[in-house]
Amino acid sequence: MIEVKNLTKKFGDFTAVDDISFDVKNGEIFAFLGPNGAGKSTTIKMLTTLLSQTSGKIKLNGYDPKTDSDAVRRSFGIVFQDPSLDDELTAWENMEFHGALYDIPKKVRRERIEKLIGFVDLTDRKNSLVKEFSGGMKRRLEIARGLLHHPKIMFLDEPTLGLDPQTRNHMWEYLSGLNKTEGTTVFFTTHYMEEAERIAQRIAIIDHGKIIAIGTADDLKQKTGTSSLEDAFLALTVFYWLWGTVLVLFFKEPARGII
Amino acid sequence: MGYGFGSVFQRAGEGDYIEFLAPGIIGMSIIFTAVFSGIEVIWDRQFGFLKEMLAAPIPRHSIMIGRTLGGATVATIQGLIVMLISFVLGFHPASWLAVFPAVLVMFLIALLFTSVGTIIGSLLSDMQGFQLIMNFLVMPLFFLSGALFPLEGLPKALSVITKLDPLSYGIDGLRELLLGVGHYGIFIDIAALSAITFFFLMLGGYFFKRIQI
Numbered sequence: 001m002i003e004v005k006n007l008t009k010k011f012g013d014f015t016a017v018d019d020i021s022f023d024v025k026n027g028e029i030f031a032f033l034g035p036n037g038a039g040k041s042t043t044i045k046m047l048t049t050l051l052s053q054t055s056g057k058i059k060l061n062g063y064d065p066k067t068d069s070d071a072v073r074r075s076f077g078i079v080f081q082d083p084s085l086d087d088e089l090t091a092w093e094n095m096e097f098h099g100a101l102y103d104i105p106k107k108v109r110r111e112r113i114e115k116l117i118g119f120v121d122l123t124d125r126k127n128s129l130v131k132e133f134s135g136g137m138k139r140r141l142e143i144a145r146g147l148l149h150h151p152k153i154m155f156l157d158e159p160t161l162g163l164d165p166q167t168r169n170h171m172w173e174y175l176s177g178l179n180k181t182e183g184t185t186v187f188f189t190t191h192y193m194e195e196a197e198r199i200a201q202r203i204a205i206i207d208h209g210k211i212i213a214i215g216t217a218d219d220l221k222q223k224t225g226t227s228s229l230e231d232a233f234l235a236l237t238v239f240y241w242l243w244g245t246v247l248v249l250f251f252k253e254p255a256r257g258i259i
Numbered sequence: 260m261g262y263g264f265g266s267v268f269q270r271a272g273e274g275d276y277i278e279f280l281a282p283g284i285i286g287m288s289i290i291f292t293a294v295f296s297g298i299e300v301i302w303d304r305q306f307g308f309l310k311e312m313l314a315a316p317i318p319r320h321s322i323m324i325g326r327t328l329g330g331a332t333v334a335t336i337q338g339l340i341v342m343l344i345s346f347v348l349g350f351h352p353a354s355w356l357a358v359f360p361a362v363l364v365m366f367l368i369a370l371l372f373t374s375v376g377t378i379i380g381s382l383l384s385d386m387q388g389f390q391l392i393m394n395f396l397v398m399p400l401f402f403l404s405g406a407l408f409p410l411e412g413l414p415k416a417l418s419v420i421t422k423l424d425p426l427s428y429g430i431d432g433l434r435e436l437l438l439g440v441g442h443y444g445i446f447i448d449i450a451a452l453s454a455i456t457f458f459f460l461m462l463g464g465y466f467f468k469r470i471q472i
Binding site: 045048049050051052070073074076078080082083084085086087098101102103 | 306307308309310311312313314315316317318471472
């Protein structure tokens with residue numbers, strides 16, 4: 001469903017994403033883990049046509065985001081890491097606008113909006129302007145909006161950041177449901193290890209723009225001989241950092257993927 | 260200002276300055292609002308809402324054209340308000356029927372400058388450059404458009420510059436319709452306005468397509 005080959009993104013001298021390759025299968029739930037500034041969001045932006053890559057190939061649902069951007073945009077839905085609501089519209093209007101953008105038939109749209117707004121506990125505030133909302137309410141609305149249409153691929157960029165546990169659980173249940181009933185492919189990034197472990201079928205760990213490990217949670221734990229994913233993650237990133245430093249210091253060559 | 264310059268203008272044998280100035284002021288209110296509403300793309304970008312639209316399965320040029328039509332409508336309405344005020348203050352068009360085609364010309368002016376604003380908004384990523392654009396683009400466009408002075412008998416260099424200013428054709432067109440006197444002729448005005456508007460819409464669509472976040 002998602003094929004990425006030798007994807008690289010440079011901003012001037014800085015390489016944000018450095019020659020990464022991975023595949024996500026149809027109907028898979030795939031997690032992207034990595035420290036802040038590892039290149040997770042940049043990768044998602046390239047996958048979702050918001051940013052064009054410096055080099056490398058991407059295929060999403062069989063289409064290339066660079067040349068076939070409209071077809072790609074029809075294939076996915078996205079929940080952004082940072083706010084993307086229209087503050088001057090009400091909660092309901094934001095949902096309605098999204099539904100219209102994604103061409104959801106009116107009847108289904110109304111039903112789903114009603115359901116999702118209830119789901120994130122905003123029913124009594126649905127006619128309030130978003131600018132009057134608190135940060136958490138905005139975040140919940142954003143999640144509800146992201147779930148409004150049912151795309152082939154769902155991108156979630158740190159969806160649970162700043163989200164209360166109830167909504168977090170709700171959201172994952174809903175997504176797992178979509179994954180089972182409609183075969184939706186889910187691609188998400190997160191900082192919460194237990195979340196990745198519980199939900200994702202496969203996990204990629206990215207650091208300094210490179211994928212340093214990829215596999216199931218058990219694979220990763222086994223490879224590092226650790227008992228929890230958090231330890232595996234720390235071991236991998238620290239080891240990777242040490243290895244990179246050694247390579248640069250003694251062999252004067254940049255680090256490559258090692259595992 | 261019309262009253263201020265009025266006496267000088269009359270002495271120069273050009274008639275009533277208020278009559279002359281009104282189309283210029285209408286044009287001014289349109290160009291300021293239009294450019295600004297185009298530039299509002301930057302706000303959308305900063306508040307993140309632009310991402311939501313750019314990731315949606317909608318061709319980018321239709322987003323751009325939709326935005327531009329919206330901005331142009333607001334700018335036209337502002338122009339209308341200024342026109343109504345000028346009627347109250349003593350501006351009388353040569354023919355009241357001409358007000359309708361004049362609104363059309365106002366909309367063309369608005370469309371043109373909203374697309375100019377959108378182009379600028381697509382290229383800038385924050386509002387820092389906004390003053391620069393006001394001072395070095397919008398102000399000169401306004402002052403060199405013949406909004407404040409007649410286009411007849413200008414020095415050669417100035418006359419060339421005014422010919423290159425798209426707003427000249429807009430204001431001349433308004434004058435032509437509302438006062439029955441103009442410089443270029445209404446057909447040239449409308450043809451020039453439409454052509455430039457079309458060009459900037461295309462260019463705006465192109466730059467909007469290339470926005471990266």
